[in-house]
Amino acid sequence: MKTEKTDFIPLDYDYFDFEGRNYIKIIGRNSQGKRLCVIDSCEVYLWAILKDSLEKDRISKLIEKIKKIKLNIKGRQTKVENVELYDKNFLGKPVKALKIFATNYKDLHDIADKLGLPEIEMRRGYDLGFATHYIMEKKIIPLNWYEISGEVLDHSEEFGKIGMHLDVDMCIKLLEKKEIADSDKKISFEPKVLAYDIETDEIKIGEGEILMVSLASQNFKKVITWKKPKTFSGKNIDYVEYVKNEAELLDKFVEYVRKMSPDFLVGYFSDGFDLPYLRARAEKLKVPLTIGLDESQPRFFRGGIGRGLGPAKISGIVHIDLLKFIQTAYSQYMQSETLSLNEVASEFLNDSKKNFKPKFSSKTHDHNWEDYYEYNLHDSVLTLRLFEKMWPDLLEFSRVMQEPIFDVSRNGMSSNVEDYIIHNLERFNEIPEKRPVHEEISGRRQMEKYEGAFVFEPVPGIYENIAVFDFTSSYGTTIVTYNLSKSTFLGNKKEKDSHSIVLEGKEVHFSKKPGFFPEMLKEIIILRKKYKQELKNKEDAVTRARSNAFKLLANAAYGYQGFFGARYYCREAAAATAGFAKKMIKEVIEKINKATYKVIYSDTDSIAFLIQDKTESKTLEFLKKLNSQLPGIMELELEGFFKRGLWVTKRTGTIGAKKKYALLGKDGRLKIRGFETVRRDWCPLARETQNKIIKLVLEEGNEKRALVYLKEVIKKIKQRKIDKEDLIIKTMLQKPLSEYKNITPHVIAAKKMQEKELPITAGNLIEYYIAQPKDGEGKKLVRERVNLSDEKGEYDIDYYLNKQVLPAAENIFQVFNVNVNEIIEGKKQMKLGDF
DNA sequence: GTGCGTGCCCTACC
């Protein structure tokens, strides 16, 4: 037996069965850049939580009984291997629990079914998945460095000769491992990355042909294609490799992926397009897509209902669909309105290159293939650069959640919160709660909504010298401060020093004894603070990513407890979080007013107020004083001091509009919230006009120049001098077309697209404009005037004036008692009161 | 049939 010692960083986890047992197969690298496969196993078990006050004798008998359980599952014989008694916690309460060992993880379900015994209260811990169970058991955490030693299997017959059939530098059976402390500081890891992108002549999966595939890696760029131009322009296209036909293209793709042998194969929407397309064409043309390290083909998992295709896994190579990760980790903080590769790349990479992808049409004969190659390659290059940019975040997400990158890159934030909890339960001696079953989920979904945040009704106007205070991680710190969670919820039973709040007319209580959920959240918030502080001293991409991961976790914890799919769902905890936070912010508003400031606005966790006769430093002192009076870990911070601020009325009536304001910072920066300016379902013309008006009004302190500007815009509209692209309205299709009850303009636009055989699915951004009806057409409804963005036609002057630009400008001028309708002719329906 | 008010659907934002 040959043994080896090496350092090792795990990247991908998979498992297989051999002689009835489960083995984990970890693919990773060592610091020499060698690719390793590590085979290991771990104990497999589930928990049976015993009923209270069972006598010792009865427990012993029960253990003997369970030990005798034998199963015959589809001809496979298996049995309970051992049973041990432990003192554990479940939802914070001490319990006696049996640890029931089995041979194979897949049998746990069937064993649990056999445990419907009177002595057993609950069965838990058999729905985690083997990889998660393994990581919990052996603490071999993704993307951490380990010193390992094991038996070399490269020429071994063991495990069905796995060592001989796997394209790795070394395959070993793990014997010992030790974590290398602070390893990320000592050993850096630079992954081998290959980005890819395909071009096809038909967008529906597999229904057209793949025309070309591009590949991009650090020092490698390639376009494989079977489409040649008739004449060459002389442009340098030496990255292009020609093949005979589509089948050869697929062969070449496989060949290059195998040759490059990347750690990560990265695409953009590749779970939903590129990889399934490649599979469909490979099946059709009978070309095996053997890109796995064991020469297996990609495996496709089922997607959820209405959410398209599921993830696509390649054995030994981590397949990443960057779009998924961007959606969960970045999109809420991004400016981009669509998550198209070009827009996202231009935001993250400052790639200003205008990237018009040439539209392929099978009817076009003299196609400019050379341009097409270039665009195809560019998409892979962008994907590669985006991956490099996001790599620190992927790395830290994986380390913090302790789940493989393949999973964390696809999970939503609720799964991330849950993974973090699951992998930290052992410190609390906690048995994991089960995932809710179908009936529980539907029951939870039918629950009434609970009362949420407080929003202050502003008095419309323009204000000067404004300060804004924010609660840092408001809901997170509330959960920690008041110990709000499923395991600390007492219902209507009071305890000594318990936290009480009235929800829906009933008083409920939460224990004072810290629960594991708030405790974990407290650690998360403290760690976030620590890394943020470290960042202030020294900027570092990995620290930034870590800080960001903890911030996102802290922010998602509240939503998690109110989420119907959560293991640790607790509607009362979620409702109490909103309730306590609401009480707290109202108290602070009172205090600010008592200190002779004047609060003008507040929403959820922020308060804007006039500093009046006071100085900024005095206001900061006041902030300190406020903080000293806040309970627990709750904390207020200064968001900023602002020169001016604007609040407007609602469209209907004279009361102030909530969630709509604009602030001009001392540094000249504008902070605009809620206005049409920031809404993508308004046309760029209306948005830009409003933005300019807000800017002028805030900078000048009056409306005069803004009015001049507005008049110019109106003139241009009437003279049809506005570009079509400034009139496009973008609206997201939120569900399948057939489910719409109201036929709105964007539904009509989507139907038009469908008629053109463009595949329309939920999540598509529908782009359209409103066209001028011809005389006598009598098209009254907006939806009767919808044109697709590339459809020819004149724009509807009346619509863009009276339904877009003027409504966006109107209530800003109203603040200055200027009625734009009186001043500007062209608003057709003048009301009697206007004369 | 047209005009108008109201309720509800729907999206996107905080």
Place this chain on the structure above:
DNA sequence: ACCGGTAGGGCACGCAC
């Protein structure tokens, strides 16, 4: 498959005339 609050466009529908 993260929560609730809010604005506001637009359609559906009932009613008056």
